Amino acid sequence: MIIDRLYENVREKGFVCVGLDTSLDYIPSSIKEKSSDIAEIVFEYNKQIIDCTEDITGIYKVQIAYYEAMGLEGMKAYSKTVSYLKEKNLLSIGDVKRGDIANTAKEYGKAHFSGDFEVDFITINPYMGFDSITPYLDFVEKGDKGIFVLLRTSNPGAKDIEYLDYKGEPLYYHIGDAIYEMGNSYLGENNYSNIGFVVGGTHSEEAKEIRERYKNSFFLIPGYGAQGGKAEDIRLYLDGFNGGVVNSSRGIITAYKKYEDGEKKFQEYTREAVEKTRGDIYGR
Numbered sequence: 001m002i003i004d005r006l007y008e009n010v011r012e013k014g015f016v017c018v019g020l021d022t023s024l025d026y027i028p029s030s031i032k033e034k035s036s037d038i039a040e041i042v043f044e045y046n047k048q049i050i051d052c053t054e055d056i057t058g059i060y061k062v063q064i065a066y067y068e069a070m071g072l073e074g075m076k077a078y079s080k081t082v083s084y085l086k087e088k089n090l091l092s093i094g095d096v097k098r099g100d101i102a103n104t105a106k107e108y109g110k111a112h113f114s115g116d117f118e119v120d121f122i123t124i125n126p127y128m129g130f131d132s133i134t135p136y137l138d139f140v141e142k143g144d145k146g147i148f149v150l151l152r153t154s155n156p157g158a159k160d161i162e163y164l165d166y167k168g169e170p171l172y173y174h175i176g177d178a179i180y181e182m183g184n185s186y187l188g189e190n191n192y193s194n195i196g197f198v199v200g201g202t203h204s205e206e207a208k209e210i211r212e213r214y215k216n217s218f219f220l221i222p223g224y225g226a227q228g229g230k231a232e233d234i235r236l237y238l239d240g241f242n243g244g245v246v247n248s249s250r251g252i253i254t255a256y257k258k259y260e261d262g263e264k265k266f267q268e269y270t271r272e273a274v275e276k277t278r279g280d281i282y283g284r
Contacts, residue, residue: 154200
């Protein structure tokens, strides 16, 4: 099961998920100067990040919007990046947040679980209903693909919908309970499901209940660092420093910008940022 691979990765390499939310503005001029090809520039930046962090990173998350914004060249870079991760036997999340009617969802599944954009996991938005999720189960039940479903997200606007009262509880619990039950049909050897949740690390109030309520769900935890999530809050969503991966994007991939010699030591400072994230959450 793909979730067992992720569990073992976290055990061996740690819980950091490096977010490759790549914008041209983030890329060192030393890389930009080597080519006029946008796809090649973006891929080379991502490649250098991957190469210097692969032994201390549990999984990589590639946020597709950044690549779509660059047009065809951006999507070439996206494809090259996820292909490179696969070549190196590294795990990947396509952060695509799809949510659509069944027939369309089925095509999204084909697009991101095979072909040029193939990844190991994708993110899913459940707010069109559960029939917008079930088409992905054909891929999940084979064991080598997984999904992370938005549960309680890290953005301030989460309270506009996710927190709406439903039978005395926030709406996200109603959604979470139904998907958790669905996910229990796809448990791996480590007792986690191939269907996990996206749970923002910026709200600590419900952390303990969410972790206990969905004990067999692996969490993708955004919000650490640039979005304001603190280490002590993030720890509450983990189970023995496993059972989840903590995403950091700008805090890692632009860390070099804080230093005068950052461009010269881009990879060194990128790796150091991953190590600092690990140490902070471990409480070291």
